[in-house]
Amino acid sequence: MPTKTAAxxxxxQLASDVLAxxxxxxxxDAEAVVYEGDEFSTLVRLxxxxxxxxxxxxxxxxxVFIASGKAQRTASTSSSDFSRESIDRLVEGAVTLxxxxxxxxxxxxxxxxxxxxxxxxxxxxxFDDVNQQPPAxxxxxxxxxxxxxxxxxxxxxxxxxxxxxxxxxxKILMNSRGFTGEFRRSYCGxxxxxxxxxxxxxxxxxxxxxxARSTRLLEDPVAIGQEAARRTLQRxxxxxxxxxxxxxxxxxEIARSIVGNIFDAANGDAIYRHASFFAGMLxxxxxxxxxxxxxxxxxxxxxxGNLKTGGFGTAPxxxxxxxxxxxxxxxxxxLRSYVTNTYTARKLGLARSTGNAARSLAGNPGIxxxxxxxxxxxxxxxxxxxDVKSGLYVTETMGFGVNLVTGDYSQGASGxxxxxxxxxxxxxxxxxxxxxxxMYRNISAIGNDLVFRTASAAPTLRIDGxxxxxx
Amino acid sequence: xxxLQTDKTPVPTPDHKRYFIEKLGLTERLMERCLGEALxxxxxxxxxxxxxxxxxxxxxxxxxxxxxxxxISVGCGIRVLSGERTGYAYTDDLSSARLLRAARTAALIASxxxxxxxxxxxxxxxxxxxxxxxxxxxxxEIATKLLLIQxxxxxxRDFDPRITQVRAGFNDExxxxxxxxxxxxxxxxxxxxxxxNIFVIAHDATADNGAGxxxxxxxxxxxxxxxxxxxxxxxxxxxxxxAARTAILQLNAIAAPAGEMPVVLGPGWPGVLLxxxxxxxxxxxxxxxxxxxxxxxxxxxxxxxKVTVVDxxxxxxxxxxxxxxxxxxxxxxxxxxxxxxxxxxxxxKLSSRLMGAPNTGSGRRESYHHIxxxxxxxxxxxxxxxxxxxxxKSVQRGLxxxxxxxxxxxxxxxxxxxxxxxxxxxxxxxxxxPVKGATLIGSGPEALKFVSMVGxxxxxxxxxxxxxxxxxxxxxxxxMPTTKLDRMTVGGxx
Numbered sequence: 001m002p003t004k005t006a007a008x009x010x011x012x013q014l015a016s017d018v019l020a021x022x023x024x025x026x027x028x029d030a031e032a033v034v035y036e037g038d039e040f041s042t043l044v045r046l047x048x049x050x051x052x053x054x055x056x057x058x059x060x061x062x063x064v065f066i067a068s069g070k071a072q073r074t075a076s077t078s079s080s081d082f083s084r085e086s087i088d089r090l091v092e093g094a095v096t097l098x099x100x101x102x103x104x105x106x107x108x109x110x111x112x113x114x115x116x117x118x119x120x121x122x123x124x125x126x127f128d129d130v131n132q133q134p135p136a137x138x139x140x141x142x143x144x145x146x147x148x149x150x151x152x153x154x155x156x157x158x159x160x161x162x163x164x165x166x167x168x169x170x171k172i173l174m175n176s177r178g179f180t181g182e183f184r185r186s187y188c189g190x191x192x193x194x195x196x197x198x199x200x201x202x203x204x205x206x207x208x209x210x211x212a213r214s215t216r217l218l219e220d221p222v223a224i225g226q227e228a229a230r231r232t233l234q235r236x237x238x239x240x241x242x243x244x245x246x247x248x249x250x251x252x253e254i255a256r257s258i259v260g261n262i263f264d265a266a267n268g269d270a271i272y273r274h275a276s277f278f279a280g281m282l283x284x285x286x287x288x289x290x291x292x293x294x295x296x297x298x299x300x301x302x303x304x305g306n307l308k309t310g311g312f313g314t315a316p317x318x319x320x321x322x323x324x325x326x327x328x329x330x331x332x333x334x335l336r337s338y339v340t341n342t343y344t345a346r347k348l349g350l351a352r353s354t355g356n357a358a359r360s361l362a363g364n365p366g367i368x369x370x371x372x373x374x375x376x377x378x379x380x381x382x383x384x385x386x387d388v389k390s391g392l393y394v395t396e397t398m399g400f401g402v403n404l405v406t407g408d409y410s411q412g413a414s415g416x417x418x419x420x421x422x423x424x425x426x427x428x429x430x431x432x433x434x435x436x437x438x439m440y441r442n443i444s445a446i447g448n449d450l451v452f453r454t455a456s457a458a459p460t461l462r463i464d465g466x467x468x469x470x471x
Numbered sequence: 472x473x474x475l476q477t478d479k480t481p482v483p484t485p486d487h488k489r490y491f492i493e494k495l496g497l498t499e500r501l502m503e504r505c506l507g508e509a510l511x512x513x514x515x516x517x518x519x520x521x522x523x524x525x526x527x528x529x530x531x532x533x534x535x536x537x538x539x540x541x542x543i544s545v546g547c548g549i550r551v552l553s554g555e556r557t558g559y560a561y562t563d564d565l566s567s568a569r570l571l572r573a574a575r576t577a578a579l580i581a582s583x584x585x586x587x588x589x590x591x592x593x594x595x596x597x598x599x600x601x602x603x604x605x606x607x608x609x610x611x612e613i614a615t616k617l618l619l620i621q622x623x624x625x626x627x628r629d630f631d632p633r634i635t636q637v638r639a640g641f642n643d644e645x646x647x648x649x650x651x652x653x654x655x656x657x658x659x660x661x662x663x664x665x666x667x668n669i670f671v672i673a674h675d676a677t678a679d680n681g682a683g684x685x686x687x688x689x690x691x692x693x694x695x696x697x698x699x700x701x702x703x704x705x706x707x708x709x710x711x712x713x714a715a716r717t718a719i720l721q722l723n724a725i726a727a728p729a730g731e732m733p734v735v736l737g738p739g740w741p742g743v744l745l746x747x748x749x750x751x752x753x754x755x756x757x758x759x760x761x762x763x764x765x766x767x768x769x770x771x772x773x774x775x776x777k778v779t780v781v782d783x784x785x786x787x788x789x790x791x792x793x794x795x796x797x798x799x800x801x802x803x804x805x806x807x808x809x810x811x812x813x814x815x816x817x818x819x820k821l822s823s824r825l826m827g828a829p830n831t832g833s834g835r836r837e838s839y840h841h842i843x844x845x846x847x848x849x850x851x852x853x854x855x856x857x858x859x860x861x862x863x864k865s866v867q868r869g870l871x872x873x874x875x876x877x878x879x880x881x882x883x884x885x886x887x888x889x890x891x892x893x894x895x896x897x898x899x900x901x902x903x904x905p906v907k908g909a910t911l912i913g914s915g916p917e918a919l920k921f922v923s924m925v926g927x928x929x930x931x932x933x934x935x936x937x938x939x940x941x942x943x944x945x946x947x948x949x950x951m952p953t954t955k956l957d958r959m960t961v962g963g964x965x
Contacts, residue, residue, distance in 0.1 A: 043759070045555075051842060052580050053559040055573070071631070075539040080546060080563040092542050100613060102535035104638050160883075162761055195762055195883055203764065206748040237885075240960070243730035259881065273533075273636045274685060275672050362540040363528065399888035400877035401910035401962065405687040410727070410910040410962040412879070412888035429886050431962025433729065467964040469729040469912075 008170070008182065011036065013309050015174040018062055018087060020077065023176060025095045027064035027071070029109050031175040031320075033359055034060050036381070036422075038168050044142040045161035046150075061361035064094040071103035072379035078361035092330040106346040109320070114352055114357070115179040116323035123310040124300055126184035127214035130166050133188070138164040141190050141221050148225025149194035155236065156229055160193030160205060162221075171357070173334035179321035186213050187312075187395075188219065192228040196236055204235035206396075211453065213309040230246065234416065240470040241417060247391035248382055248432055248466045250424070254394050254450060259374045261436055261470070262293050263456075265383035265404050266329050267356075268344030277338050277437055278335060287333040287440035290377060295339060296401040297324025297355065299368025301452070313371035313455030319359025324370055327354045341365045372456040377446030381460035384445045392468055394432065411469075427470075433468040487604075487659035491521050491649045495545070499592060500734030501567050502651040506551065508574035510653060513583025514553040516820070518652035520797060521547045521565075522839040527613070531620040533636070534628075534689075549573045549838040551819055553581035559842050585621050591816030592657030601625065601785060601792045602695035602738045603850040615698050619667060623707035627671050632716035633722070636672035639711070642663070642804035643693075650799030664790065664946060666934065667701060669711050673718035688718030690843040691890070694790045705933070717874065717893050720905050727894065727909035727963025733866045735897065737873030738859075738930035742949035745780055746850050746855035747878040748915040749773070749886040753807050753815075754833070754845040754940075755822035757882050764885030764916050768813045774919030775812040777855050783848065784832060784848030791849035791948035798834035798843055805831045807850075808919070815847045837943040849936060851950030856924025859953040862924045864900040870961050871895045871902050872911070885915035910962040917954065924951030 015032040022030035036058040043051045061078040075097035077090045102405055146162025165188065173180040190209030195206050208228035210219035250258055270276035278286060287293075297318065299311040315324050328336050340350060341357035344367065358368030385393060398412035415426035447460030491497050502519055523545045523836045530538035542955050547570060557579025560573040602942075604964045616825040623639040643665035650658050668691035678684035690713035693707055694886035701707060736744060749765070757763035765773065784802025793802050800821050818826065819834030822845055837844035863871065871894060878889030895902045931950035938947040 049556055049580070051557045051559065053842065055559075055561045057561070057563050057840065059563075074537075077540060078542040080544045086543065089543070097613075098542060099538040100536065101539050101619060102537065104535050104537055107537070158761055160760075175907060189567075191866075203762070203883045205762065205881070207530050238884075241559055258871060273634065273638075274674065275687065276683075279685075279874070338513060354713075364544045365536050397882070398879045398886070399910045400879070401888075403687070403892040405685055406907070408907050410890065410964075412886065412910055412912040412962070414886070427931050428884065429912055429914060429960065431729075431888075431912050431960060433727075433909065433962050433964045441604075467729050467962075468729075469960050470960045471731055471960070 011172050012180070013145055014082065015172050017406050018060065018091060019093045019176055020172060022062060022064050022094065025091050025094055026066065027098070028067040029065040031063045031109060031174045032060065033361065034172040035256055035361065036170045039166065040135070040138065041163065042139050042142050043161045043163045044139065044146055047147065049139055052160060059361050060090065062090055062094050063107055065096050067207040068097050071105045072107040073098045073101045073103055074107050074364065075101055078363045087322055093339060106343055109175055109177050110322055110342045110353065112177045115321045117179070117181045117317040118298060118323055120183040120316040123314050123316055124308045125213065125310040125314060126168065126186045129215045130186040130188045131168055132295060133215050144221035145190050145192040145225040148222040149192040152226050152229035153233055155195055155196045155233060156194045157362050158195040160195060162190065162192045162225070164190040173317070174319055175321060177329055181317045181321060188212060188218060190224070191216065192225045194229050194232045194234045198236050198256070204232055204238070206231035206235060215404045216307060217309060219304060235414065235426050238414060238428035240429050241427050241468065243469045244253040245465065245467055247388050247462055247464050249391060249393045249460065249462045251393065251395045252451065252458055252460055254397055256456050256459045257397065258439070259293060259458040260372065260456050261402060261404065262329060263295065263339060263369045263372050266339050267349055267435070268340035269337050270404060272344055272347040273400055273457065276404050281335045282338070284335055285333050286335045287330055288443050290331045290446055291330055291440060291443055292328065292375040293330040294326065294328050294375065295356070295370050295372045296326040298326060299371045311371040311452060311455060318355045319357035319365045319457060322353055322355040322357065325355045339367055341367050369456060371452065373450060374446065375459040376448050376459040377448035378448050379445055381447040381449050384447055384460055384462050385418055385423065387445065388418045389420060391418045392427065392432070393423060409434050409436050409439065430468055430470040432466050432468055438465060439463050473767060479694065480540040484797045487647060489662045490523070490647050490660065495565055496524070497565065498519065498555055500574040501520050501570065505570050505574045506653050508571050509549055509551050509578050510586035511575070512578045512579035512581045513586060514578065516552040516653050518550050518650060518656065519547055520874045522649045524641070526658045527639065528642045528737065530638065530640040532638045533622050534624055536687065538750060542724045544838070546585050546839040547573065548841070551577045551580050555825060556580050557821070557842055559581065561839050575678035576874040580667055585921045587949070592651060593655035594657050601787050601794055602663060603697050612698060616947045618845060619701055619707045622737050623669050623711040626708040626711035627669060627715045630712050631673070631719050633673045633675045633719060634715050635674045638670045640668045647772070648797065649667045652795070652799060653923070658795045660794045662793060663695050665696055667707060667710055669714040670715060671714045671718050673722055675722045678722040685926060686720045687720035688714040688716065690714035690717070691935045692856040694934040695792060696788050699799045720893065724905040724965035727906040727959055728870065728896070728965050729928055729963045731870035731958050731960050734867065734956045734961065735862055735866060735871045736951065736954045737871065738926065738928045738953050739950060741872060741875055742851050742932065742951035743875050743878045743889050745852055745951060746947070746949050747880040747889055748918050749780060749807060750782070750847045750850045751880050751881050751940070752885060752915050753817055755816040755828065756845050757828060758816050759822050759826050765813065765884045769815065770917065771813055772811050772812040772926065773916050774808050775922040777925045778808055778811050778919050778922050779853040780808040780850065781806050781853065782817055782847050786849050787923065789849050789931065789948045790936065791945045793848065796832045796834045797836045800830055800832040800834065802832040802848060805919055817847060819843055819845045835945050837945060841943050844941065846940065848946050848947035849931065849950065851929065851931060852952060854927045854929040854952045854956065857926050857928045859928055862926055862953050862955050863902060865924065865955065866900060867896040871897050885914065886898045887915055888912045906963065912960045912962060918959065921957040922954055923957050925954040
């Protein structure tokens with residue numbers, strides 16, 4: 001249900017009221033976040049609209065601090081109810097809770113001099129076409145993407161459906177040290193999930209998608225549906241391979257998660273508690289010379305027709321009101337920076353945060369990535385595969401077998417077996433295992449195929465020395 | 472679906488409902504109007520799902536209470552079913568104008584003549600409750616909760632000087648729901664949920680043959696319980712020692728083996744195997760759409776005859792238990808696999824109507840933002856007759872896995888994984904060295920055919936499971952006795 005968007009001024013007024021009341025109730029510092037969002041989703045299955053969902057929601061979050069000497073106590077509250085009574089409880093609850101927490105010399109809002117923000121308009125994060133698009137058009141795209149997948153091959157007779165989602169949000173962050181910031185973001189995307197049948201009745205599914213900040217940048221539904229079909233058909237007849245050591249080539253979708261583990265390992269929260277294999281490694285070699293990894297919360301992409309859009313990880317300021325920025329985590333294999341919020345930066349004795357605070361409605365800020373990526377190499381992905389005599393091309397991993405304390409990595413996998421440089425046959429029900437510390441050093445090839453389909457991205461990459469377990 | 476007419480005899484309002492009627496100012500008249508609006512464009516069925524959740528979270532870290540938060544979320548989700556179609560809208564503003572508007576949005580899914588508005592609800596008397604009814608969190612309770620995490624912190628540190636970091640958290644919530652539907656359903660429940668979590672880091676500079684080793688350990692538990700649950704067998708000390716023990720054990724763990732081998736699963740949480748291998752594949756929505764590897768296999772052998780698996784939402788105080796599901800139906804015990812034969816699916820209102828199958832009370836949702844779908848509650852395998860010692864003795868060389876992280880399944884090809892966090896080698900019928908974590912992989916419709924021994928020691932997990940499906944999380948339980956699978960692929964490096 002599209003809610004009538006409350007005037008920005010009303011939401012700012014709410015944030016400022018909440019702050020003033022928190023200070024009156026005994027807080028020495030406070031921070032309020034007000035969030036408002038609309039969402040739409042539809043699923044078309046076998047040509048029929050199966051679900052249609054449309055709604056709006058809003059919520060307010062409050063974080064308070066009570067100083068005592070150089071240390072501070074802190075607590076937070078949140079509510080989806082904006083009634084006077086509920087806001088009273090929000091404020092009183094936060095201050096009451098804060099009094100039972102411990103004094104912590106590292107807690108507290110950032111220094112006022114650290115606040116800042118980029119021009120939200122120049123980041124091109126919000127496009128009203130996402131909200132203006134008629135639901136009938138969205139349903140038509142969901143129908144088209146599914147139909148294209150189903151029509152691609154007779155072995156595709158069933159479907160998880162074609163879907164279309166939109167979301168837009170409006171966020172306001174305000175604190176008692178003078179920061180006020182707000183921005184809107186829009187998102188739209190669609191996907192198809194076809195199901196293919198073997199001659200022996202075994203089924204496989206896969207999917208493909210398009211996502212953008214503006215409807216103008218969505219890809220052709222027919223092309224996306226056909227790609228989903230190709231990916232699904234490729235899995236038919238998959239089998240196990242025997243247990244062995246062999247080179248593993250990761251498709252960009254999976255390379256992204258292997259590289260994403262670098263962000264988690266460099267997370268200041270894990271670093272200060274020595275819960276990461278990157279702890280104490282600043283300035284040391286943690287990966288091969290060919291590896292450069294960057295987090296950039298400011299990226300804006302240029303498109304045809306003079307259109308610009310901010311990345312899915314782009315924002316004018318982080319969850320604490322610090323300007324987002326570009327941080328090189330690994331430069332030619334050397335660990336150059338951790339990623340922090342204000343608390344973890346202080347814990348690590350750093351001059352300031354890297355601007356990676358991630359604020360949810362309640363709780364202390366966490367640490368989140370902006371646009372996070374591995375710098376591409378020069379080899380085309382086809383060449384990387386062609387260079388493998390016998391090895392695995394991974395297109396999907398499953399499970400929770402990543403241990404960032406030890407670096408141990410063990411995941412379920414499926415993909416294609418490479419024989420003499422060619423994708424020979426599909427494989428499944430196998431695992432790949434190694435240790436991330438070794439894996440990052442053993443990246444022997446990096447593709448030139450870096451594409452930002454989500455906030456994080458990586459090109460095709462090859463890692464040597466992993467163990468494949470199968471039959 | 473006929474709209475049910477019931478008489479208007481007043482019935483005493485049970486406590487659960489009173490909250491919505493008295494505290495939130497909702498009336499049955501308004502609910503009837505909303506349902507009427509929801510069916511204004513036709514449709515077979517409509518329901519309103521009111522939800523109010525208050526939650527508290529406390530965290531200790533480096534022996535300091537660093538985090539404390541409270542949240543309130545209130546709203547209503549309105550659904551209209553028309554054939555296989557679902558229209559859905561929600562609002563966090565419970566004014567009659569906004570509720571009626573949400574109802575009109577959900578109504579857009581149908582296109583036909585208006586259905587008659589309903590003329591009264593079928594008030595069901597509340598069943599004996601599976602868990603205590605508690606009020607909103609009292610301030611006095613905060614002090615008790617703080618003490619729990621402080622005790623956990625101390626116990627973990629006291630366990631061994633090599634424990635260098637301890638983080639403990641206590642999270643609880645009180646969820647009130649009320650479901651009013653055009654089939655006359657009028658049901659409500661108040662669902663408490665609490666959980667204590669411990670995370671520790673161990674460091675030993677001399678471990679791993681002098682190379683030095685840093686490891687982690689986690690533990691936790693809870694359920695739909697009051698605070699006194701966390702004494703005795705479920706004390707913070709119990710959970711803290713368990714987390715510390717696993718971390719210390721891992722300091723000198725060797726590489727897990729790689730390849731196919733016999734696997735013995737310990738009792739309790741390893742039941743996550745069942746949740747992934749068969750549970751998801753038996754959810755009725757996937758079978759109605761024939762997207763599950765288990766579709767069409769009812770009555771067929773999908774496991775060894777030693778295997779009987781049930782889903783039971785009616786176990787007192789369990790994390791996965793609920794008095795009524797999120798469509799207002801009472802939960803039940805459902806036999807999924809009986810002596811190796813597939814018996815039934817887990818269904819909700821939509822699936823049971825479209826498949827002509829019984830409704831198992833499995834319609835669940837994460838919150839009022841979400842459309843309900845068939846979900847598990849507490850899923851476990853019944854005890855067999857083998858002695859756990861005999862099961863270990865029967866293995867020449869294999870893996871004994873007693874604790875796991877999470878699991879995941881592709882329901883279409885049936886492939887599932889679950890990742891061991893505490894495991895040992897079995898050599899010549901004896902449990903020998905601890906091994907590092909490893910992921911195990913198998914195929915759902917095949918894996919349980921290799922079950923050759925089932926212990927007499929069924930146990931349920933400690934109350935830590937959260938299941939994700941289509942982006943929705945719900946609390947669940949799992950359980951199993953000591954079980955031997957003659958072969959499974961173990962994803963180590965050794």
